[in-house]
Structures are given as C-alpha cells and as structure tokens.
Amino acid sequence: MLNKIDRRSFRPLPSQARIIVIGAGIGGLVAALLLATRGFAVTLVEKSKHPGGKLREVEIGGHAIDSGPTVFTMRPVFEAIFQVAGARLDDYITLRRAEILARHSWEDGSRFDLHADREATAQAVEALAGAREAQGYRDFCHRTAEVFAALDGPFMENAAPTPLSLARSAGLAGLPALTRIQPFTSLWNVVGRYFADPRLQQLFGRYATYCGSSPFSAPGPLMLIAHVEQMGVWLVEGGMIRLAEALETLAAASGVGIHYGEDVAEVIIRNGRAAGVRLASGETLYADAVIFNGDPSALASGLLGNAVHGAVTGWTPRQRSLSALTWSISGTATGFPLSRHTVFFSRDYRREFDEIAAGSLPSEPTIYVCAQDRGADDSPLGDGPERLFLLVNAPAHADFKPLSEMEMASCETRVMERLLRAGLTISAPPERMVRTGPADFATLFPGTGGALYGRASHGWAASFQRPGARSRIAGLYLAGGAVHPGPGIPMAALSGRHSASAVMQDLASTASFHPVATSGGMSMP
Template sequence: MQHLPDIHRMASNARSAPVVVVGAGMAGLTTALMLAEAGCRVTVVEKSARPGGKLRELGVGGQMIDSGPTVFTMRWVFEAIFASVGERLADHVRLTKADILARHSWQDGSTFDLHADVEQTADAVGRFAGADEALGYRAFCGRTAEVFASLNQSFMENPAPSPIGLALSAGVGGLAALSRIKPFTSLWNVVGDYFRDPRLRQLFGRYATYCGSSPFSAPGPLMLIAQVEQMGVWLVEGGMARLADAFEGLAIARGVEFVYGADVAKVSVRDHRATGVELASGQKLPAEAVVFNGDPAAIFSGLLGEAARSAVPAWRPADRSLSALTWSVHGQARGFPLSRHTVFFSKDYKREFEDLLGHGQLPQDPTIYVCAQDRDTTDEHAAPGTERLFLLVNAPAQADSRTLSKTEIASCEKRVTARLEQAGLTLSVSPENRVVTTPSDFNTLFPGTGGALYGRSSHGWAASFQRPGSRTRIKGLYLAGGAVHPGPGLPMAALSGRHAATAILRDLASTVSFHPMAMPGGMSTRSAATDSAH
C-alpha cells in the first residue's frame, strides 16, 4: 500500500476553511473526502442527480447498467485513500479479482484470452502465435514492469512532474531505465519490437485508447498499462457506481454537503484570487478554495466566467482525445462466448484511426468493446435470459462544431451489428431496452469538451507533461479530474483529487496560523477567530 501525506498532521496547521468542489466525479469525491477529514467545511456542487461523473450508470429496461468506466485497477490507490481517512476499502466496496482480463476476437475467426497470470498468458500466446511470440510476451512483461517502476513515483505520484525533474530524480542508474521506456517512439512501434503477429500488436497497441489516443501517435511509456492490468483487474459487486456511493457516504459522514441538480455559472474572482462560486440560480457560495472537477476546457472557453478564463492554458480542438458512441442495452446475447470484457477488432487498425483523427468521422470498420456486466470473467456460455450489456466504439470529439447525423449513427450501428454477427454474436434487444449516447450527449454532460472523454490526447512525448496540475494561475482555484495530471482513468482521477487536496491544505497552512482541535473522525482545526466567537 502506498503512503499518503498525513492529512491530520497537515490539518494541525490549518483551519476549518470553506471549500467548494465543483463536480462529484471520482476526483471531486476524493478531494472532498480528504479535505473534510482534515477539518475543512466542504460543499460539493454537482449538476446531475447523483455522484460519479463519468462513472455513471443508466437505467435501461428496469436494470442499472454501467455506462462509463468498466475496469477497476490500481486497487492500492483507493486503499491508501480510504486508509488516510481511517477506513478500509474492503468494508465499503466488495471486489473480486478477474482471472481473464479480456477476450479478443479478430475477423479471421481467431480469439485470444489475456489472463492476469503472466505464465498462463505466455502459454496461451505460444499456442496462439508460436514460441517466438511467447518469448516476446515475456520480454514485453519485463519491460512494462520496469516502465511502471520508473514512472509510478516519479510521474504519477508526483503532483508536478517535468522532463528535467524526471531525469534528475532518476539519478545515474535511473537514466538508463528511463531511456528504455521509449518516450520518443510510438506505442505501435514499441509493441512491434516484441510482437511480429499483427493480432498481438493490435491487442497491446490498443492500450493507447485507454486515454483516448491513437497507438500510432501515443508514446511508448503507455505500455505500463499492461503492467497495471497484470497487477489486478477487479470486478465491483453491484456495479462500478458503488465506488462513488462509498466515497459519497464517507464524505457525508464527515460533514460534506452535496448539492445536486445545481449548475455553477461562474467562479468568483477578486484580486486574482478565487473567492467562491455563483450558481445558475444566483446563489453565491463563498470559499477560500474552489476545486473544479471537470475538463479545463470548460474554464478556458469561458463557461465558468470570464474572470476564470486565464486560470489555465488553452489547447486546440485538434489536441483533444477521442469521444465515443455507446449503447447501453438490456437484452439477449447468443452465440459468441462473451467474457466480462470482450474486444472485437477491426481488420485495419491504421485505417480506423485515420477515419477518426484524419477524417473526423466514425470508422468504417470500428473496433467494438463489449462489457457483459452480468458475467464474471470465466463464463463460457451465454447467460440465461436477458443481460446487461455496454457497447462502445471510438468517435471523433467534434460535437461542438459538427454533430453526427442520425444517418451516420444508424450506419455505424449496422456495421457494429454486422461485425458482431460475423464473430457469431447475435444480440436481441427491443427499442425500449437500449440507450444510445453520442459525442453530442457527452459534450452536454461535460461542457467545453466537444465530447472528448479524456482531456488532451496523449500524442507525442510531451503530451503527458502538458496536462495542467492541481494549482492554476488563479490563487485559490484548483483542478482535479481525468483531464489533469496524472491523466484519465479512475485511479488517475483519484490521484489527481489527492494532489488537489494536498495542495489546498499546504496552501492554507502557509497563509494562515491555526491551532488544532480534536474532532470526531480525526484531528480537525479551527481558526482562533472562529474559536473566540463561541
């Protein structure tokens, strides 16, 4: 388990400061929970009716279906956050470790299961593609482990990494390791160093899409995602949204106030310092710190007021990550033996990304991800009756400039259906038991993004260092979420929330003199001025 800064010790130099968190996504929930534990008075403002942000579930056919992130990894990140507030993750969320990470299907009829166990997968690779590919897989695993070890503390755990700082922290011996992570080589080419079989190259190159990027442009270090998955993919009992519920419950127990169904019209700024937020209703919430748990694109596009626009640098729409077209359905799946996570690959991966990023259109031959939420990862047979399914294909993030037409969406759906039937999978779903979410819908859910789901794309070696950190150019205004450092995904968003909470506590402690008071749930604080009023 990783060790976090002692927030109770930090709180001994802080006061019960009012903080407003805009957005109840995973990062916002983490920030709110840690700040409340430290004694801050936290209000979370969320425009939807429940917590979770992109960690959302949709009601379809009387069932709740995970319709956002479906993979839970880096369990230790959440265990450490829970431990920092005196709780155990296992007491609040029930997790089961997956044996099969994902099942994969190609148009030549071949299939392959990626296992959590390296040796089991290596044996499967040997049977699938030959002994040389099995050796390549073992070498790939060794390198991904090295990449993860090189970047976990120095980059992901570092609230403000830089290329120079990364090199300096590595030391003489570490520089050799850093050179082997191939930052200037595309993930596609790095994967090609280990695998000659085009199917395996496609499988491991797909990790670039975990951050909404192309494997032909994303840098080699993204191979570390393979190591993260080998360290454990977990199934959340009751669905992924139970994680958000757990965070919300712990935060409420520590005094956090959640305001749902409320839009923030602007961040109030005076003398180049954030002083609170103003809701669309006209209500004003003063604060000594404001945390924006959303895409920074909403700030620099002026959606949180003109005064806040200068807080973060702008980036071009061309720098956005991918969006998605998804189907949340409740129906029957027959034929192909789905696992919990199944990927149906396109025939020409390069053409797929040329369609997405070069032509700004839905792929003519898309790769399709299917999450069969009612199956564990060992199921070989179709579930009886109906089941919950979530289907996703990548889409361009241009919803603020060009909306996909109904004809384009219907045409893509036909291609998806045909591809699945080619693999032997037949879906029987009535119209009332399906919900389609388009890039335009995602742009509405996450304003200013054009539908991009991962902030900036991770294209080029410098992209990861160009994501903003928790502090902004405006004092008292902080960022958290998958669009800021260290990047997209549930554990990364949680880390960003931890970075934001730590930055706020340190900044408060550096500007005001406080003294500690014992409070239920841990050491809390109040200012002398507050004490004298009671």
C-alpha cells in the first residue's frame, strides 16, 4: 500500500508540495529527480516492475538484450541534469564513444561506414560515390550544423515554441539562418539537393525514421539529426537500461518514492485541476500536481478517466508515427562483418513507406541490426552467443488492423533472406528468439495502436502540434517522447525537464524559488 495523503488534514506549503509522476520512462524519471532536488515530495508510480519505459530489455537465456532505443546522443543534456542533482554522469554510467556510427549495406553489394570523424566520412563518401558527392556531404554537414544552432535554443530548449517565438528568438540577424532550415520541403527533397547518389539519399533520408516518420513526408529540419550524431554517439556499458537505472538511483537518493507494479486507472480532477490519482487497486493518492509520462493519446482516448479526456488534442490513426516488428536474439551471426549498428537497405525506399502507409508490412523492408557484443574491431566479444536486435518499420494499426501471424512470419522470412543475400547468417534456436510486433507495443504503451514515437513528424507544422509540458487541465503536466520536443532519449529527458520547470513555475506564486543556472544551457526555477 502507498501512503495516502489526506487533503483534509494536510495543507502543504508550496515548497513541500506533493507531486505524483505516472510512468518511470526517461521523461518521468528526469521530472521526478529534478523536482525532488528542489524540495518537492515526489511519488513515482510505474505499472511495470522496472524503470525505463521504451528503454527496455528482453532477457533470453540469461542474456539481457537492448530491445528499445539503442543509441545514446546529446550527452551534455544528461550531464546538466545530473549536475542539477549534485552528481556526475560518469559516476553512474560508463560511456564509450563510437568511432563508426553505423555501417550500411545495399543490394548491389556496396557498403559504407558513417564515421564519427567527419573527414573520414567524406573520404568514405568519395570512395563510394565520387568527389562531387563528397563535397555534397561537406556542404550537408555545414547546413545541418546551422539548422541545429537555429533550433537548439529556440525550439528544443523552449518549453512551448511557436513559429512566431522562433522568429523572435532569431532576431533580425538570425532570420537568414532560420529561413534556410527549409521547413516546407520534405527531408527527402532536401537530401536530394546535396546527394545525387540514391544510396546516400536513402542513408541520410533515413533520419526521418528516428522520429517514426517517412522521409517523403517529414520536414527538412530533421536533417539536424545528422549533426547530433556528429556531436557524439556513445555506447553505454551494460546496455541502455543502465541510464534509466542511474536516474532511478539518483532519484531515490534525492527522496523520490518509487513504486513499481502500480497501475494508474484514473487521474482525479477536483475544482478543475488535477488533484491526484486512483490506482487500479482502488487506492487513491492526492497531490498538488500530476505529471503523466506516457503517450498523450492515452489521455485523449479516456484511458485515464473521462475527466482528462480533453487534456490534450488527440490524433488520428493516420497521424500516428511508425511502429516496428523486432526480433531480440541470442545466437550467432556469421559472414557479414557487422558493426555495432548496421543497416541493410531495401531497393525501393518509396515503395517501402507507401506500403506501410497503406497498413501493410513492407514487401522488402529496410533492416536495422544492433550487434550489442561487437568490439572496436567489429569482432564479437567473447565466445558465447551474441546479443542481436533486429528491427523493421511497421504500421501502427494494431487496434483496428492487427497484423496476422502469417504476415509477421512471412516478413521474418523475407528479413532473413535479405540478410543472407548480404552474406549474413543468423542462427538461433526458436527459444532464443523473441519477436515483438505492433500489437505487443500497443499493449506495452496503451492508446498508441503500437506507435512508438507519438504523432508522426509529417509536414512543417507537426512539431508545433505536439503537446507541450502543460496540458489543458491545471495541475496536469506531460512528459515523454510523444510530447515536445519529440522522440528520442535526450528529447524525452528535455521533456521531463520542461515539465518539472512548468510545475515549479506554476506553484511558485506562493513559494520562494530562485533560478539556479548550470552549465549546458539548463536553468531550473
């Protein structure tokens, strides 16, 4: 049983205000941690048995396999969060910088490594496609850096950006750079202005899928993801879940009460504002504010009670981001020289996304393989089975057009045949292979239909239509990859920071909070 807060006898001062955080994903963990460090009494309620949310592991034969996000970027975001809590990121997790960001393979047998070193990549581009394409890559890098600089503060660091606020932040001097971010042009067309080689168009257009979107519909500014990777891709020793566990440890040490295996059935509304939650067990917990770290579509669809149905604007199934069909494998991989991250491209990228949009698995999917036991020289570490994670994009229609067992089995056959054509053989007994499909993700993340990234980033306005930290209901706040600033581990962390800041600002009218500035661009009221 959780300790109930009886509002009839307990009237906390704002500096002692009680906060309930629903969900121990990265956004919820960050929000809980930051609020606890400022003296709030924080209770974090999570329905599963462990932290992480989409940052999850699948255990097979005693081997824990990363089976969610597998890339760690924007390290300064986490360093600043840990610094606010009086800690150092390096004291909690061990990070190793990746020298090869990803290896890529095409049906014609060509291969290409994207390097952490920009000039090494330019030379690899020249070897693959010629000097003109290498210059196109250098120009592309210059533009992606400019786009990142134009959007970092005014958009990602802004809790509620608008096109007008972007223009105001840029000022007259910054308007030329802002106009060059090409928001009204698809990422595919933007990439095509720098690369004529269709293989490189695929490679750099694929960044749209990092947001669960199609490169043919996603806006040009998503090119900034290329610059984010150039800033550093890191490998987390022990797996990505170590980040969630580090935040959990620090949050608990800061006074957060963390309760696993507790499902929230309803957000309680009193006098027009969020006043607590009712658990599935029937227990009621009262609070001064509630942060929901989950997909906002769960609120819009009434899964947390009719009283919060209008807290956010929902989106239609057509507006959902991609889902996925994945395989977590403990087995052997021979033949093809896998790197930590390897992508096997389809022959017809447009057809692939057209088929997904029509509600089908692609007849010829692009395949991502994460070989989690590959060392610096790309050879397996140790003699035992390798931990492998395979992913293909899929439609998020599990709630009204679920994929059949036959469709998924057929896709699995096509995946293995494609890998075999590239020279890669993956061997594992059936009991050491776990398949996860859109219906499984829909169960893990209610209200999504299996969508893994919230609303798709299609069209120039999509990023501004993503919900922000404040919902329409006073006292109810949002965090997670489906809210601003968007999908991805660092973006989810920023969303947690935004929600914590919003709570503190809204409760500060009768409290004495003073801004604390930290290196890395973070300030907490």
